[in-house]
Amino acid sequence: MKRKFTILSSLMLLVTMSFAFALSSPNEKYFEGKWSVLIKGTPQGDATIPMRFETVDGKTTGYFIEEGANEEKKMSxxxxxxDVLNTSFNISGYDVTLSLTKVDDDNAKGDLxxxxxxxxxxxx
Incomplete structure (x- = not known):
């Protein structure tokens, strides 16, 4: 009886831990698609940068369109x-980092x- 209890308890602990791990794993698909990213309070004023993200085989790639350009540039x-997206890229001659965190289904916030x-x- 004691052995059954130990096995059952171990099994329940294992299931609980794997469920908790699944809930805390990054949601790569959340950032998929096109985003309009507003950067507030830069020395040149507020700036909006169109961005796009895709994840293939667990690897996320980001793209952006620099002001005045027609084509996307790939992020470094x-x-x-x-659940935090961290990017780095060169825009207007500056190497920058940007992070975004999910707010709701269609909004994210972060910093540059x-x-x-x-x-x-x-x-x-």
């Missing part, structure tokens, strides 16, 4: 960890270089 990096507030809105 884009990673998702703990840890100094400027950022709001992302999904483009439908």
């Amino acid at each position: 990096s884009a990673t998702i960890k703990d 270089l840890g100094m400027f507030d950022v709001e992302g809105k999904r483009v439908k």
Whole structure:
């Protein structure tokens, strides 16, 4: 009887831990698609940058369109960890980092270089 209880308890603990792990894993698909990203309070004023993200085989790639350009540029990096998207790219001659965190189904917030507030809105 004691052995059955131990096995059952171990099994329940294992199931609970794997369920908790599944809930806390990054949601890569959330950031998929096009975004309008507003960067607030830069020295040149507020700026909106169109961005697009795609995840293939667990690897996220980001793209953006620089002001005055017609074609997308690929970001240097884009990673998702703990439901936070972190990117780095070169825009207007500056190497920048940007992070976004989910707010709701169509909105995200974060920062640029840890100094400027950022709001992302999904483009439908």
